[in-house]
Amino acid sequence: MTNLLNGPQTLGRGRAFWSAAAAVLVVALVYPLFVDSYDVGSTAYFLCWVFMALGLCLMWGYNGMMSFGQTFFFGVGGYAYGVIEINLGVANGGAMASLVAALAVTAVAAALLGYFMIYGRIGGMFFGIVTFAVTLALAFFLNQTAGPEWHIGTARLNGFNGMQGMDPLALPWFGGDIDLEGTAFYYFVLVLLIVVYLLLRLLVNSRFGNVLVAIREDPLRAELLGYDVRRYSLVTFVIGSVLGGLSGALYCSWGQFISPSSVGLPAAAMPVVWVAFSGRSDVTATLIGTLLLIAGFQALTIYSEQWALILMGVLLAGTVLIAPDGLIVSLANVVARRRARGGAALKPSLQER
Amino acid sequence: MKRRTLLAGAAALPLFNIIDSERAHADTKPIKIGLLEDISGDLAVFGIPKLHGSQLAVEEINGKGGILGRQIELMQLDPQGDNARYQEFARRMLQKEKVDLLIGGITSASREAIRPIVDRTNTLYIYTNQYEGGVCDASMISVGAVPEQQLSTLIPWMVEKFGKRVYTVAADYNFGHLSAEWGRTLLKPLGGQVVGEEFIPLGVSQFAQTIQNIQKAKPDWLYMLNVGAAQNSFFPQASAAHLDIPMGSPIKIMLGFEHKQFPAPVMANMYAAANWFEELDTPAAEDFKKRWRAKFPKETYINDMGYNAYVALYMYKMLAERAKSLNKDDIRKVIAKGDAGIDAPEGHIVIDPKSQHTSHHMRLLSVDKENKVHIVKDFGVIQPYWLGQVGCDLTKSNPKEQYTPDHLPPKR
Amino acid sequence: MVADLFSDFYQFADVFAFLILSAAGLAIIFGMMGVINLAHGEFIMCGVYVTSAAYHAGLPLPLAQACGAVVAGLIGMLLEVTIIRPLYSRPLDSLLVTWGISLVATQGTLIALGSTFPGIDTPGHSFSVGEYSFSSYRMVLFAASLCVLGFVYVLFMRTRFGVHARATMQNPGMAQALGVRKGIIYAVSFGIGTGLAGLCGALYAPTMNLIPTMGASFLVEAFVTVVVGGANVLLGTGPAAIALGVIRAGLNAWYGQVVGEIGLLIAVVLIIRVLPDGFSGWLTRRTS
Known part of the structure; x- marks a missing residue:
């Protein structure tokens, strides 16, 4: 069971990852105690x-x-x-x-x-x-x-x-x-x-x-x-x-x-954007990236009025140009390389295909 | 917040003093009004004038001392035409910002998306568009015109003037279907005949086939219910094919200001019934236009949505001041009296207690070959009678439903 | 009888022109170069806006339309050099980047130029056949679509540039080794693609309502036509537009626009199911 959870097809293995995941889980569980009902509903929506x-x-x-x-x-x-x-x-x-x-x-x-x-x-x-x-x-x-x-x-x-x-x-x-x-x-x-x-x-x-x-x-x-x-x-x-x-x-x-x-456009394009942005080769990356992107777009829309769509466009294009494997997977690979001192990336890039 | 800590710190003060000054505090803090208008995306063409209308009204009202002596704080969010975001932002306005009043929504879908959320609170909501009518909901006030006001005036006039054979071109969604049905219902007693009826999916921009179908059916006039920028492309295409058939519509010119977007004579021969259009030249209207143009000199056209958004705030001011309260129930007691109205730029308009929709001064306008707008007929004040007629009475019950001719309130 | 026959042809020609003009630019950028260009509609919008601005500045319409196409082409080349270039081997990233560009373009236009833009008179007169009157400009559009098809075919099949371009896109390394300047080929090809998109906008500018998001109404038809055409766009796009045009115009005429729209999409699904390589694959198999 644990072998499967930690298997080769997923990022995030070992004690450090699972401790962090547990910490996030605890935060997610107690979070409703500290914020108002709107924020809880909003997070549920995300x-x-x-x-x-x-x-x-x-x-x-x-x-x-x-x-x-x-x-x-x-x-x-x-x-x-x-x-x-x-x-x-x-x-x-x-x-x-x-x-x-x-x-x-x-x-x-x-x-x-x-x-x-x-x-x-x-x-x-x-x-x-x-x-x-x-x-x-x-x-x-x-x-x-x-x-x-x-x-x-x-x-x-x-x-x-x-x-x-x-x-x-x-x-x-x-x-x-x-x-x-x-x-x-x-x-x-x-x-x-x-x-x-x-x-x-x-x-x-x-x-x-x-x-x-x-x-x-x-x-x-x-x-x-x-x-x-x-x-x-x-x-x-x-x-x-x-x-x-x-x-x-x-x-x-x-x-x-x-x-x-x-169902229709532009809604239909959104899942593709979220997943591609996060790094489609990994479920953890998709989970984190999608949440970040949805919450980020929401915040942009609230705080930057008419400029929101422009900022989103720039953010998206910029991220892709800088992080070809998706933001989260690229970040994870950077971290992994650092730790392995020049070792191979955790996730082979899908880009060659 | 700072004030609170100060008061809490002064523990020696007698209790009633604290309560008193808390109340004084509540009386001077601004009234929060939440606004949801699409100022990005496809609907920006309507959302921007609506935002402007609200901003102008708030500035004027604040300049004259606010409502009940309190300033208005307008909070605007841009849902970008996305219904899911409408829901999320409506919750934000109602639950987090705790606004005293919610205004906004352009499409009927966005209104229906947020109505269930509003209904769970005790906050009032004003919808500022002309629409297909039928919402019977105590939380909502509608200040836009509805079919009985626009169509029961326009259609008989068109039949009398141009003839009984009518071809309907309608957007394929709720508004189009309902307005087409209104057309059929109104035409029947006049001996009118629908010789063709066509529903066009939203977003379609090519109309060669429609134009030809019309030519085949040889109608006396066209009943135009096409919606949105893409579908507006019908007009230049019909004009280029020299269709040259009179057109009547409840949404063109005053709402989409097509005559300001297309070169003449594309919109020639268009007739519309409207409560507001920028060419209205009564002294009150002229005065209103002058103030608008002073604040927003680059506005392409002051359309009826922007106008309604402006009127909505004065309506609220009148209601709150007569009720001496912002509480929904107090305000609805004022509406129940049946004389809650204001002198708007179009004339005196009143909220109908049964449906909480607004009476309007309707006029018929026409567009000539130079794209100039003329007032052809003054219908006077028309009541929003339909909902009351079919059995919606918000003074007695609150069904929170949208009724249509094929979905009527249960008979008692 | 003659009138009805002509009108059937007119309806088909109208849909055909719309499909070809929408798709031509995308056929090069997506079909040949492999960039999933979601900003295609915005290049069309760019063509529309430049045409309208030039026309209202006093240029005669054909010249204004040429401006629309050229400006869209130049902007395309600029974007190719600055942003698109690293993305050729990463088609899915090109999707995200061009989507970002499209957001910036529509919203930037809205902020800079407002929510509407002045329209243009439709040139030309109407003509009558039997009881119907038709817009002669729609025939101009049809003629233009045939010219565009011919232009693209000749350019890529019969000129030196075309041979180099196709060689580069098939095997960049080999082409480069043979002395083809890859960078220029890519930039120019991309520019021709966006220029054709701009031309589409320029041609449709006099027939439409001008708003920043108007490009979206071309996008679906453009992609659908290119994909149904198959891998060899020079061969496939024309037949694809004919097939889809007949289906769409027929459904429009008999069952109305709603069925026409849904029917077109269903037809695409069925065509792909029957011809997994699109029209070009099928044609190549038949001829070889």
């Missing part, structure tokens, strides 16, 4: 998006599938949560059941789309464009569902204006449900994130993960070695996409609202 980035990191960084479709599954997950929750109601664990059902719907959608693409031998840039096209098509479709004929059960999709009326998640508990709002929602998302992060680490360091990396490096060779490349890729695509759906469902629960603009 955390919601990270799942989507982790999913993309798995598909793209570890398996070489550049999916532009994370917001497609964000939309599927979010809308599915809303529709199912509105129809089931929050009572008797309805909301939690809706979350699970929404993830199941996302998984089915991902399996269908993934089967179509991966077994159709669509790869490279074509993979990106196909996922991009279906994402935009979904956004166009949802935009025109304003009329009353577009309803599923009692839930109206409500077009561009967005669907609302769903309840936030609630945890079924002895003696009454616990509404997952504010601080409770924060802890729920935090625990979920830790679990997903650790499971992803286990996954990519397992035999399965090694095969994924082999496929990324040379699909043909992997196939000749006897691995069913397409099945591995399909499973990866489904896992990564379901994480996109999880982000969608959590977001929908957080704000009790979802609209097609979360």
Whole structure:
């Protein structure tokens, strides 16, 4: 188990890393005691998006599938949560059941789309464009569902204006449900994130993960070695996409609202930007980088008014030019080189490909 | 903060003195008003005049002693047209900054995104756009015009003047669909006929096919509900193909100031019903324009969104001062009296207690071949009657819903 | 009958011109050079704005449009030398950098020039066929799109520069060893790409509403056309635009713009599924 957590496909090993991680965890756990409810809610909101980035990191960084479709599954997950929750109601664990059902719907959608693409031998840039096209098509479709004929059960999709009326998640508990709002929602998302992060680490360091990396490096060779490349890729695509759906469902629960603009442009480009910025070859880097970038953009928007977008653009372009492997991976490599006194980088650069 | 420590330190003071001076402190500290307007991205063309309108009103009101003797502190955030950021910023305004009033939102989607958040607090929210109507929510006041004000004036006039065959070109989303439906409903008793109806996805900029469909259908006039800069490209393209058919619209000219962006005669033959447009020349309007132009000399056009944003603050001032309080319930008691109104640049306008929407002085404008705007007809003051008619009565209940002709309040 | 036939052709020509003009510049930059240029729309916007400014400064429209294309080309060359150059081996980083450039360009334009920009009269008259009247300028656009296709083909297939450029892009080291000046080739090719984007904007300037974010309305069609065209853009872009143009114009005519838009995207997915190498791959296989 610990071997898998510390395996070769992930950055951050050894006592120093895990002590630091534990420290961060403790800070994250006690943090709500020291700030107001707004900040807690806000942090929970940032955390919601990270799942989507982790999913993309798995598909793209570890398996070489550049999916532009994370917001497609964000939309599927979010809308599915809303529709199912509105129809089931929050009572008797309805909301939690809706979350699970929404993830199941996302998984089915991902399996269908993934089967179509991966077994159709669509790869490279074509993979990106196909996922991009279906994402935009979904956004166009949802935009025109304003009329009353577009309803599923009692839930109206409500077009561009967005669907609302769903309840936030609630945890079924002895003696009454616990509404997952504010601080409770924060802890729920935090625990979920830790679990997903650790499971992803286990996954990519397992035999399965090694095969994924082999496929990324040379699909043909992997196939000749006897691995069913397409099945591995399909499973990866489904896992990564379901994480996109999880982000969608959590977001929908957080704000009790979802609209097609979360699916279309420019939203669709954001996960790719986060992951590429952080360093797509590593889950820890993606986790940290995505959080930094989302919180940083938010702060820029608050404090620099009209200049925010310009600063973001400069920051992004500048970082990429200086740190070719993504900010966090590059930083980690610098640290590693220092410690090893000129030794090799921890993560081989993906750039040569 | 400094004052607090001072008071806490003076422990010898009798208790009631502390309370007294705390209250005096509350009475002089500024009123916080949160503003969410998109001043970046696609919607900046509307967001910037809206920001200007709010800034002008705040400056004027502060110059004349503020509201209830307190200055206004305007806090503006730029959600960049992103609904998720609207939600996040609305929470920030309401929970962290604890604003006394929230204003803003451009698209209906952004309004619907923040309404559930506002509804969980006891803060008032003012939406300052003309929109498709129907929001029945006690936390929200709408100061923009709604379909019954714009369309029940425009459409009968167009039918009488140009004829009964109508072709609808609408943006494919809620506003477009609802306004198209309003058109059908209003045309029926007039004997009008929709000879063609086309819905265009947002962001589409090429209209050759639409122009040809129109020519095939041979309508007497076009009912234009296209939205956004990309879709506005319809006008130069139709003009280049010499479509030459009169157009009526509830959003063109006064909102998107297309006549200031396209060269003449692209917008010729456009008719619109509006509560505000910069060419309005009453003395009150002239005075208002002069003050605006003095503060923002580079403004391309003072559009109705900017105007509404300006009016919203005076409306709030009137409400707060009549209620002698900023409390939402106190203010709603004033609205319930049914005479809560102000003398705005367009004329006297009043908030309707049942729907908390605003009456407007509507005028019909037309654009000539030189892109000049003329006032064709004065409809007088039109009430926002639809919500009250279908059963929304905020003085009795608060459903917090957006109703549409196909989604009406349950019959009692 | 004749009128309807002509109108069908006109609708197709209109969509075709839009696809070709949007995609031509990107075909070079993305298709040949491998830079995922998300700022493509902003080069188009640049062409539009320069054209409008030059036109309102008194230049005749064709000259103003030439200015639009040239300025966009020069800015492109400048960016190539300063920013893009290290990114050729890193296509995904080029995506981030050009996205950053696009943010800076749109928001910078907004701050510097305001949220709207004065439009231009559409030149030319209208003409009638049967009961329909058409804008003659749309035919100019169609003609221009054919010229652009021809220009790109001749430039890269029939000139010395073109041979050098293609050689450099296929094998930079070898080309350099043979004495080709790689830096200049890259800068000029990139500049031609952005110049064609600027030309697209210049040509569409008289038909559109001018705002800083207007480039976005070209981006999706441009990428889709280039990708469906396949790896050999000189061969593939034209057929791709014909196929997508027929699909889009047909769906528009029969089912309206909503189906046209969604249908175009679905068609792209299906075409890629059937022709995994795009049109050029398919054509090469058929001919060889």
